[in-house]
Amino acid sequence: MKPTLHILLPQVSVQVLAGITEIWTQWRKQKLPLYLFLAMCFNLVVAPLVYAATGEQFSRTQAWAVGLLGLVTLSLSIYLFFVMFIPEKF
Structure with missing residues (x-):
């Protein structure tokens, strides 16, 4: 006897909900x-901009690296700004 979809569906949905939780x-x-x-998702937007701005002088890997380096530099500068001016939180 083959299990039907309506019998398997509650079991699958319970497993999916357990995985999500x-x-x-x-x-x-x-x-x-x-x-x-x-950061990597945001780099999907930044890397092509870097690649286009350099006139294709960089390879795609170099554009990804420069984009990621820019994101890290920006995030560190924002973090240090808040640490300097709101030190009670940290």
Whole structure:
């Protein structure tokens, strides 16, 4: 006897919900992977701009590296700005 879709669907949805809750709880504990993922997604926008601005003198890898370096520099400068002017939070 073959299992039908309406019998399997509740089991699959329970497994999917369990997986989503596990990811949600881990996301609350570990923020660094989320920040790295968001930086790489933002670099998808920045790297082609760098590649276009250099007149294709850089390779795509170099454009990605320069874009990521710019993002890291910008984020560190924003962090240090807040540390200097609002030290009570840190």
